[in-house]
Amino acid sequence: MKTITTLILSILLLMACVDNKSTGRQTKPEDGLISDAEHHIKDNPEIAQQKGPTLYTGWYYVVDSGKGIKRQLDKSKEIYFIDRHPIVTPSNFINLSIEENYEGGVEYCRLFMELDGPGSKLWAAATKKAIGKQLAFILDNRLLYVAPVFAQILNGMTVINLTNYSKEEFENFKTIIKSER
Numbered sequence: 421m422k423t424i425t426t427l428i429l430s431i432l433l434l435m436a437c438v439d440n441k442s443t444g445r446q447t448k449p450e451d452g453l454i455s456d457a458e459h460h461i462k463d464n465p466e467i468a469q470q471k472g473p474t475l476y477t478g479w480y481y482v483v484d485s486g487k488g489i490k491r492q493l494d495k496s497k498e499i500y501f502i503d504r505h506p507i508v509t510p511s512n513f514i515n516l517s518i519e520e521n522y523e524g525g526v527e528y529c530r531l532f533m534e535l536d537g538p539g540s541k542l543w544a545a546a547t548k549k550a551i552g553k554q555l556a557f558i559l560d561n562r563l564l565y566v567a568p569v570f571a572q573i574l575n576g577m578t579v580i581n582l583t584n585y586s587k588e589e590f591e592n593f594k595t596i597i598k599s600e601r
Contacts, residue, residue, distance in 0.1 A: 451486035475558045477600050479578060481546070482554040482566060489558075491563035495580055495584050500566055503554050507546040508578070510600035512539025518590045528583040529590040534598070540576030548572040 472489045481503040482488075488501035510570055515534035520527065546555065550569040557565040557580055565580045580593070 424575050447460040470497055473504060474561050475502060475504070476506065476509065476561070477559050477597060478509035478557070479543070480486065480504075480506055480556045480558055481544070481550060482556050491558075493563050493566060498566075500554075500556060500563060502558065502563065506534060506558075507555070508539045512536050512542070513597060513601065515536045516597060520587055526583060526596060527587075528581070529587050530582075531580040531590055531593060533578045533580075535578065537576075540574075543576060543578065544572055544574050552566060564579065564593070 466491055475489060475491070483503050485501050488503050490499060491502050492499055513533045513536050515532075516538045517532045519530045519532065521530070522528075546558050546601070547569050551571065554566050554568050557567075557578075565582060567581075585593075
């Protein structure tokens with residue numbers, strides 16, 4: 421079983437590192453949004469200008485300082501170190517849905533991501549390993565979300581739950597993720 425998991429993870433890492441050639445079309449992000457979400461990191465040199473290696477969209481382990489790639493949390497001054505190998509990537513996402521909520525007069529959105537069979541197994545193993553620690557979601561080389569892990573997740577679901585992003589921004593995130601599948 422460990423060999424199969426290692427093989428699946430290796431395949432996912434290879435898929436995550438594949439970089440399609442640019443179409444030559446460049447876009448400029450405004451307020452953290454990419455004007456044409458279909459053309460994102462591969463066509464947007466500003467995104468890839470972060471210090472250190474490029475991190476592609478997906479969930480990653482947060483690691484101790486000096487052991488990972490340094491990233492600042494989007495819309496924050498918080499700094500985290502991210503493992504360079506993704507746990508799951510957009511190729512593992514089979515369904516994406518956005519939910520809007522209002523609580524205490526504040527509107528916030530959630531992006532639910534359902535994983536395929538191999539992704540669910542990788543996610544279950546990762547969340548078990550990360551109990552008491554944190555996992556990070558990278559979107560186009562940006563650290564978008566850091567979540568504490570309290571328990572193993574066996575149902576193949578992940579979620580990004582943010583109050584400082586609009587529904588329009590969540591729709592943009594969803595489009596980017598879908599275009600990377």
